[in-house]
Amino acid sequence: MEDYTFTENELEKGRLLFAAECTFMLSVVKIPDLPPFGRPEICFAGRSNVGKSSLINALTGRKGLAKTSNTPGRTQCLNFFNVDNRLNLVDMPGYGYAEAPKNLVKEWQGLIRDYLLGRPTLQRVFVLIDSRHGIKENDRAMMKMLDECAVSYQIVLTKGDKISKAAQDKLCTEVTEISKKHPAAHPFVHKTSSEKMLGFDELRAEIGKLC
Numbered sequence: 776m777e778d779y780t781f782t783e784n785e786l787e788k789g790r791l792l793f794a795a796e797c798t799f800m801l802s803v804v805k806i807p808d809l810p811p812f813g814r815p816e817i818c819f820a821g822r823s824n825v826g827k828s829s830l831i832n833a834l835t836g837r838k839g840l841a842k843t844s845n846t847p848g849r850t851q852c853l854n855f856f857n858v859d860n861r862l863n864l865v866d867m868p869g870y871g872y873a874e875a876p877k878n879l880v881k882e883w884q885g886l887i888r889d890y891l892l893g894r895p896t897l898q899r900v901f902v903l904i905d906s907r908h909g910i911k912e913n914d915r916a917m918m919k920m921l922d923e924c925a926v927s928y929q930i931v932l933t934k935g936d937k938i939s940k941a942a943q944d945k946l947c948t949e950v951t952e953i954s955k956k957h958p959a960a961h962p963f964v965h966k967t968s969s970e971k972m973l974g975f976d977e978l979r980a981e982i983g984k985l986c
């Protein structure tokens with residue numbers, strides 16, 4: 776995947792997409808409340824506190840668009856954002872949050888599975904992995920579910936500013952090898968830091984290809 780690059784045109788298309796208007800649409804806690812199918816959609820999944828909401832803010836260049844917090848479990852529903860009437864972004868509740876009440880966890884899992892299975896406009900799920908922790912058991916479970924639901928997904932490493940470049944490169948190679956073994960996974964792994972705004976030109980270009 777070393778030769779996977781983005782052309783000037785793709786980078787420009789991604790930049791323009793996110794330079795346009797991005798607005799909050801709605802929060803969904805049950806399937807009947809999902810917005811009707813329409814625009815292509817991408818979503819962000821990952822363990823609680825991995826940085827999903829921060830990544831949406833960095834991607835769109837809008838600090839308070841998605842609510843972020845130090846307290847795990849901040850995002851408890853599917854939050855939809857409209858990018859220039861061309862694309863929906865979906866911020867998902869995090870998984871693996873130890874203190875979450877069991878009944879709530881079951882509800883979220885049900886909601887996420889039903890959403891993944893019943894959303895033909897879903898173009899890709901970006902599965903976020905904390906660069907300090909790598910792929911954990913519940914990330915593997917998420918990847919398995921995505922393989923089973925035949926939903927295209929791609930790994931994005933977050934919080935790259937928290938580890939050395941060498942450590943991040945090593946993790947990236949490992950995660951790429953894991954991705955290659957999963958049928959529904961895109962083998963190119965994105966490296967990001969929302970804190971330092973790194974990796975977003977490429978991620979915007981990637982997303983620009985999907986709409």
Ligand SMILES: Nc1nc2c(ncn2[C@@H]2O[C@H](COP(=O)(O)OP(=O)(O)OP(=O)(O)O)[C@@H](O)[C@H]2O)c(=O)[nH]1
Nearest residue numbers: 824825826827828829843844848849850869969970
């Ligand atoms: N250093 C650093 N901190 C980050 C980065 N991204 C997110 N954080 C911090 O990590 C914490 C969690 O970020 P969120 O974006 O709320 O995480 P989340 O995945 O949306 O969490 P839930 O909604 O609970 O699932 C916050 O304190 C962020 O400031 C990053 O790139 N670098």
Ligand SMILES: [Mg+2]
Nearest residue numbers: 827828849850
């Ligand atoms: Mg969140």
